[in-house]
Amino acid sequence: MAEKPPRRSDATRTAILAAARERFASDGYERATIRAIAKDAQIDPSMVMRYYGSKEGLFDAVLDVDLRMPDPQRLRPHDVGEALVDHFLTLWEENNGVLTALLRVGVTNPAGAQRLQGIFRDQVLPVAQRICPDPEQAPARAGLIVSQMLGLALARYVLKLPPAVALAREEVVAWLAPTVQRYLTAPHP
Amino acid sequence: MAEKPPRRSDATRTAILAAARERFASDGYERATIRAIAKDAQIDPSMVMRYYGSKEGLFDAVLDVDLRMPDPQRLRPHDVGEALVDHFLTLWEENNGVLTALLRVGVTNPAGAQRLQGIFRDQVLPVAQRICPDPEQAPARAGLIVSQMLGLALARYVLKLPPAVALAREEVVAWLAPTVQRYLTAPHP
DNA sequence: ACCGTAGGCCAACACTTGTTGACAGTCCAG
DNA sequence: CTGGACTGTCAACAAGTGTTGGCCTACGGT
Incomplete structure (x- = not known):
């Protein structure tokens, strides 16, 4: 076909x-x-x-975008946070245009927002559900992770807040990895 | 005058x-x-x-907006994270229109982005500098906090990602407070 | 060599946008 | 009572938008 x-x-x-x-x-x-x-x-x-x-x-x-999410099988539980942050940073920097466009349009255009929701549902959620101990908590945990990753991209690549731009890539990973790790695996507070 | x-x-x-x-x-x-x-x-x-x-x-x-940042003197070091998250959530919900407008316009319009930068510089940074042990690290730490808070607002109020919307307000605070607390006071990794 | 077809450009349409100026009603100070 | 300033409406402008149809060119299979 x-x-x-x-x-x-x-x-x-x-x-x-x-x-x-x-x-x-x-x-x-x-x-x-x-x-x-x-x-x-x-x-x-x-x-x-x-x-x-x-x-x-x-x-x-x-906006036909593929997040190229890593295989959940290959992720080690103890450094999954670092792996995910690193993956998203690479994704954003390599193919900068598409994701920035997606975010910009998602914020202004209702159709764009739904496009983003679809990507979250079809590409991010399934991975989270295979990593989370309790799959029922996966949506909330994935949502929190996305909020942190999108927020960083927003500050760093779209709004260009000076401190967020000044941070070295490794610093960003070092700061965010524990956050993502906790959102994903820490017990529900 | x-x-x-x-x-x-x-x-x-x-x-x-x-x-x-x-x-x-x-x-x-x-x-x-x-x-x-x-x-x-x-x-x-x-x-x-x-x-x-x-x-x-x-x-x-x-977009003449005042974040009504709390007095740094009155913040107890051990629960400053919770206080900040709670404050921002209240701010966003009470005064929903303005902040959503600010975010939407900041993403699309260059002038809007600079307006957001100005608010960060004039209202958020000073508070961070009085709380941080090492004021030199304040911008980076404040930037990280803002990335998390803006990201949550983006997912919850603008994109309306279902999991981010479904979270109860107390859950959001419980999840984000430790993150903000760590960004603000934990030793530089 | 030939001719259908696809690639490309031009000019125009219908519409919406921010913005402006002329005109009419209304209030209040003198 | 009267004149001027204030509040508001109407119609129009110039510019820019997405979109359309007609026309010319040049390739490529037969």
Whole structure:
């Protein structure tokens, strides 16, 4: 069902996608105009419509994100916190644009918020349920972890609060790892 | 220098301000249109311009926020974490609109981000510097605390992640208090 | 060589936005 | 009573938005 007829316009398609990712990440949904994206990709605005249907279609194509969550089997219980924090930091830095765009749009656009909820439900929750001693507590614990990770990303990559930006990557891991570890495995207070 | 000539239009002014607060909170800066705000306040859009100059002027007037940070002198070192978490939760729930608006706009609008930075610098940092044993570490520690508190607000009040919404207020305090306490007073890892 | 088809650009549409100026009612000081 | 300032409404502007359809070009299979 996955056919791959290489089209002559693939270069243009990916150029649009790359430009859109950058614009959405830096400007948010409303301020990222199709005209600006098209200019960045050096094509006509109408091409965006032809290839992605609408602005929301383009936005959907951009935010097709895979958190590449680690295999719960391979995580050692005693350093799972550090592993998770490190994983999220890597994820955010490597493919900065997409996650920042996702966060920005999730905050402004209702559809974006639901997209984020879906990612949490489909990618984060299952991992938490396999690690938690009591799977029933998994949602709450996962929610707490996400609140800390998203909060850090918010302060560091979006709001750019000076102290959050100044922290070295290893410092962030050293500070957050115990928090995540506790949210995940400590007894319910 | 603070003159208070009671104007006949004060009712309208506050009506505009209230409507703007709600609209900015629920829609963000770009989607909150002056026309919608004016309709909510049951007046003409041009009145907004007359009384607040421009959309950004109105936005400035709305986001004049005071965190009412507690007096550092009165905080007991052993439960400062709990006190801070409780304070921020109260703040957010009482005065829901303004802070949600601030967060939403801070994420989308560069001016909003700087406004948030200013609040952090002027209201949060000074308190942290009086509590921290080593004032030089205060910015980093305050940044970490803010990342956790903003992250929780983001998940609970903006994105409305189900697990973060489902948590009872006391549970949130019980989970976050030790985190904040550690960020504030634990030795640098 | 040929012709259907896909890639691309241009100009325009319909709509919404922030913002402005002219005009009418209303209050109060003189 | 009267004039001026204040409060409010209406209509319009200029700019920018997503989106559409028509037209030209150039490839690629037959």
